[in-house]
Amino acid sequence: MKSFEYTIKDPVGIHARPAGLLVKEIKKYTSTVIICKGDKEVNALKLMALMGMGIKQGDTVKVNIEGADEDKAAAELEAFFKANL
Amino acid sequence: MISIQGKGVSTGVAIGPLYFYQRAKSSITRTKVKDSDAEWNRFKAAQAKAIEQLGELAEKARVEAGDSAAFLFETHQMMAEDLDYEEAIQGLIQDDKLNAEAAVSDTAAQFAEMFASMDDPYMQARSADVKDVSTRIIGILTGAVQGGIDSPVPVVLVADDLAPSETVQLDKSKILGFVTEGGSGSSHTAILARTMGIPAIIGVGKQVKAEYAGREVIIDGTKGEVIIDADEATRNLMVAKMEQLRKQREMLELLKGKPNVTKDGHSIRIYCNIGSPDDVAPVLGNDAGGIGLFRSEFLYLNCDDYPSEDYQFEAYKKVLSEMEGKEVVIRTLDIGADKQIDYFDLPKEENPAMGNRALRICLNRPEIFRTQLRALYRASAFGKLCIMFPMVTSVWEVKEAKKMCERVKAELTAEGKAFSNDVELGIMIETPAAAVMSDRLAKEVDFFSCGTNDLTQYTLACDRQNADLGRFFNPHHPAVLRLLKLVCDNAHKNGIWVGICGELGADLSLTETFLSIGIDELSVSPRAVLPLRQKVRETNVAVCRDRVLSELMSDINTI
Numbered sequence: 139m140k141s142f143e144y145t146i147k148d149p150v151g152i153h154a155r156p157a158g159l160l161v162k163e164i165k166k167y168t169s170t171v172i173i174c175k176g177d178k179e180v181n182a183l184k185l186m187a188l189m190g191m192g193i194k195q196g197d198t199v200k201v202n203i204e205g206a207d208e209d210k211a212a213a214e215l216e217a218f219f220k221a222n223l
Numbered sequence: 224m225i226s227i228q229g230k231g232v233s234t235g236v237a238i239g240p241l242y243f244y245q246r247a248k249s250s251i252t253r254t255k256v257k258d259s260d261a262e263w264n265r266f267k268a269a270q271a272k273a274i275e276q277l278g279e280l281a282e283k284a285r286v287e288a289g290d291s292a293a294f295l296f297e298t299h300q301m302m303a304e305d306l307d308y309e310e311a312i313q314g315l316i317q318d319d320k321l322n323a324e325a326a327v328s329d330t331a332a333q334f335a336e337m338f339a340s341m342d343d344p345y346m347q348a349r350s351a352d353v354k355d356v357s358t359r360i361i362g363i364l365t366g367a368v369q370g371g372i373d374s375p376v377p378v379v380l381v382a383d384d385l386a387p388s389e390t391v392q393l394d395k396s397k398i399l400g401f402v403t404e405g406g407s408g409s410s411h412t413a414i415l416a417r418t419m420g421i422p423a424i425i426g427v428g429k430q431v432k433a434e435y436a437g438r439e440v441i442i443d444g445t446k447g448e449v450i451i452d453a454d455e456a457t458r459n460l461m462v463a464k465m466e467q468l469r470k471q472r473e474m475l476e477l478l479k480g481k482p483n484v485t486k487d488g489h490s491i492r493i494y495c496n497i498g499s500p501d502d503v504a505p506v507l508g509n510d511a512g513g514i515g516l517f518r519s520e521f522l523y524l525n526c527d528d529y530p531s532e533d534y535q536f537e538a539y540k541k542v543l544s545e546m547e548g549k550e551v552v553i554r555t556l557d558i559g560a561d562k563q564i565d566y567f568d569l570p571k572e573e574n575p576a577m578g579n580r581a582l583r584i585c586l587n588r589p590e591i592f593r594t595q596l597r598a599l600y601r602a603s604a605f606g607k608l609c610i611m612f613p614m615v616t617s618v619w620e621v622k623e624a625k626k627m628c629e630r631v632k633a634e635l636t637a638e639g640k641a642f643s644n645d646v647e648l649g650i651m652i653e654t655p656a657a658a659v660m661s662d663r664l665a666k667e668v669d670f671f672s673c674g675t676n677d678l679t680q681y682t683l684a685c686d687r688q689n690a691d692l693g694r695f696f697n698p699h700h701p702a703v704l705r706l707l708k709l710v711c712d713n714a715h716k717n718g719i720w721v722g723i724c725g726e727l728g729a730d731l732s733l734t735e736t737f738l739s740i741g742i743d744e745l746s747v748s749p750r751a752v753l754p755l756r757q758k759v760r761e762t763n764v765a766v767c768r769d770r771v772l773s774e775l776m777s778d779i780n781t782i
Contacts, residue, residue, distance in 0.1 A: 153345060154352070158298045185301045186308060186334055189349065192341050 140212035169205025231447035233416035237400035242378035331357030505749035513550035515746020535598035543606030581614030665717035675725025
């Protein structure tokens with residue numbers, strides 16, 4: 139399993155648009171991606187559950203990636219977070 | 224042969240199959256199913272169809288308004304196939320044996336509630352998205368037709384009456400003409416028909432029976448006649464009439480490129496009213512000098528959430544660029560009254576025509592106003608823009624709106640974004656208060672445009688949507704015409720121009736009046752431009768002015 143931590147910079151947090159972009163991005167990989175905030179965690183493919191986390195600017199999330207392409211996915215997803223969130 | 228008499232509100236003749244507008248059902252039935260696997264498959268098929276439709280909408284939005292507009296539909300797509308959403312529906316169908324419509328409806332309520340209970344207003348608003356997606360799936364399950372028309376060939380559309388939100392979603396390429404049970408000459412169906420240049424007949428009541436569906440119907444918008452299964456003689460007569468109208472049209476074509484000037488040298492500008500960026504082609508095609516009213520509501524009616532600045536900017540820019548420097552008057556948001564939009568969450572009002580609408584909403588909710596003004600000013604760099612505020616009653620409202628314009632310009636300057644310094648600001652004169660106060664209002668703005676539909680309704684205290692008030696709703700009433708003259712005089716004393724953008728502008732029996740009182744611009748539906756030009760060119764103001772003005776001051780009720 140790979141993981142990284144990231145603090146959300148986008149002033150609107152993980153709203154519909156960024157959440158949608160993220161789901162689209164994650165669909166490229168076979169690995170399972172779990173996003174954790176505090177003690178809550180959610181499969182990042184589940185758009186509405188992800189939006190339901192109410193992740194805001196300044197929140198730190200932990201991203202766990204597990205699967206055959208986890209190395210590639212972790213590197214690229216971290217870059218994606220930095221660029222979009 | 225069956226002949227039905229209604230009231231023609233848009234001229235022309237159309238022949239085609241009769242088709243009843245298919246409205247989505249508002250309530251769903253709740254039943255237990257025996258074969259839950261079959262029910263689940265029924266849901267899966269509807270879900271797939273919804274995702275396909277949303278994909279098409281996204282592509283359409285991308286072409287018309289760019290990526291950010293498309294994204295709304297892509298988000299809806301993802302919601303439709305969301306794993307938790309699907310799982311909840313599956314549970315209700317397979318464990319509780321619920322029918323698919325009820326399962327989707329219950330699940331929608333549950334997810335909408337989740338969003339609604341979040342402490343972030345943006346997220347709370349997402350509950351509307353979940354509901355919208357679910358309504359689409361339920362619509363497919365119950366066989367409701369998206370856009371109201373499911374026919375391979377164009378039809379004559381019959382409806383009780385159409386709401387503005389329904390008219391914007393109609394597939395215009397499928398409509399030859401309109402027949403409505405209720406409605407009035409100022410109803411949205413009538414306005415749409417005139418913009419499209421197709422016949423419309425209103426007020427036929429319940430005379431068009433369900434069994435006529437699919438049969439050939441001929442409608443004559445000049446006479447207000449609806450004929451089903453016409454006999455050969457009648458049919459030939461109507462085909463001949465279509466041909467004659469076509470020839471008349473050709474005659475008018477010869478007026479293209481000619482000035483709108485009277486025999487004694489008075490000139491007047493003839494512009495067009497439009498409701499969407501797609502309407503620019505008929506404006507140019509009919510040789511109009513500009514756009515005198517671009518109703519920006521369609522942007523709001525077409526969206527499931529507040530349209531973004533970029534989305535609006537693209538739409539305004541499209542119209543301004545296509546008009547190639549010709550004047551374009553864009554009216555800021557005019558909703559409320561008979562135009563309601565769910566996501567505005569406006570409380571129900573006893574008397575919406577006199578309620579929270581148009582500029583009042585904008586001044587009460589400056590964030591909505593600011594987004595629109597930013598989009599408008601950014602678009603101003605691409606043509607000749609005039610911004611017009613609707614529903615003004617007081618000078619302070621105009622001052623406040625202008626302050627917002629200054630603020631937006633300062634913001635754009637600070638951000639280094641381009642805009643034109645040549646934007647004219649004007650107001651609609653559509654309340655008696657604005658007409659009476661026009662001497663003072665004229666000092667605040669660059670132009671007036673009279674909205675005669677509302678001005679008539681407020682001056683005469685007559686609801687324009689109420690078909691029963693027909694003879695009391697008289698836009699030729701001297702009270703209305705005297706107000707127009709007052710507005711004209713006050714505008715010219717202060718050196719600003721004045722136009723008419725209501726339906727009255729195209730009324731050829733008033734052209735002499737408008738020319739005599741000195742109206743500078745008439746904004747009409749594209750098809751009315753050339754007939755109006757012809758009328759102007761036949762008029763001699765020196766000859767008719769005294770008669771018209773004395774009629775105006777008399778108490779006769781028709782001019």
